[in-house]
Amino acid sequence: MIADNLHIVYRVYGTGAGKGGATAALNRIIRRRPATGVREVHAVKGVSFTACRGESIGLIGSNGSGKSTLLKAVAGLLPAESGKVYTHGQPSLLGVNAAMMNDLTGEKNVVLGGLAMGMSREQIRERYDGIVDFSGIQEKGDFISLPMRTYSSGMAARLRFSIAAAKDHDVLMIDEALATGDRAFQKRSEARIRELRQEAGTVFLVSHNNKSIRDTCTRVLWLEKGELVMDGPTEEVVAAYEAHQ
Numbered sequence: 001m002i003a004d005n006l007h008i009v010y011r012v013y014g015t016g017a018g019k020g021g022a023t024a025a026l027n028r029i030i031r032r033r034p035a036t037g038v039r040e041v042h043a044v045k046g047v048s049f050t051a052c053r054g055e056s057i058g059l060i061g062s063n064g065s066g067k068s069t070l071l072k073a074v075a076g077l078l079p080a081e082s083g084k085v086y087t088h089g090q091p092s093l094l095g096v097n098a099a100m101m102n103d104l105t106g107e108k109n110v111v112l113g114g115l116a117m118g119m120s121r122e123q124i125r126e127r128y129d130g131i132v133d134f135s136g137i138q139e140k141g142d143f144i145s146l147p148m149r150t151y152s153s154g155m156a157a158r159l160r161f162s163i164a165a166a167k168d169h170d171v172l173m174i175d176e177a178l179a180t181g182d183r184a185f186q187k188r189s190e191a192r193i194r195e196l197r198q199e200a201g202t203v204f205l206v207s208h209n210n211k212s213i214r215d216t217c218t219r220v221l222w223l224e225k226g227e228l229v230m231d232g233p234t235e236e237v238v239a240a241y242e243a244h245q
């Protein structure tokens, strides 16, 4: 997997392009006259790296530094402004982007999520119990047969992680999934990430928890303001990042 001088720009429409103060914005809202400006956010600026099979790569950096954007771009969910991403197979992003339907039960979402990732109905049937057990959703009652909207955000995140972790991935990307569960779930996740890594895929992990990064990653990319500050062995990069904070 290669990212070559990758630039990602968001275009936010109807912002008034930052012109006018708060009063102007308020008047626009009250008069329901849409603003016509476009504001550009240059979220990833010329990032290049090569990831090999078997590598487990952490992404660190302060809030808004471009970690989630970079993962989405590598997963093919955001178009590149310039530069390019080359991948073997389809990268899958665990976390925010997994398609989950709030009005459907957890059960139905396990099936839909599995199908969306390219699993067959037979595979889903075989792995269903494992997915539900892994998520820990049933620990506090029979939640799997209730609609997802009755789940806490942590429960929903755990179920998303469990569905995606049931499949072997070429390139697996996890955005802050480890931070959401309790200690037992984090332990299961870390163990599963290690297994997935051994199955020779490439793993990307975004986390605010430097311990998770240290425990699961062999290499770390440090982003700030959309630029790659450092790329190297985990301990070297995390230590530099901690010293910088």
Ligand SMILES: Nc1ncnc2c1ncn2[C@@H]1O[C@H](COP(=O)(O)OP(=O)(O)O)[C@@H](O)[C@H]1O
Pocket: 010, 011, 012, 041, 042, 043, 061, 062, 063, 064, 065, 066, 067, 068, 069, 070
């Ligand atoms: N959908 C979006 N539209 C416009 N700007 C966005 C969007 N998503 C993120 N951004 C901006 O892009 C930058 C990088 O955000 P993000 O990738 O979410 O950072 P991180 O994951 O490191 O916190 C930030 O300035 C953020 O405000």
Ligand SMILES: [Mg+2]
Pocket: 067, 068, 069
């Ligand atoms: Mg993020």
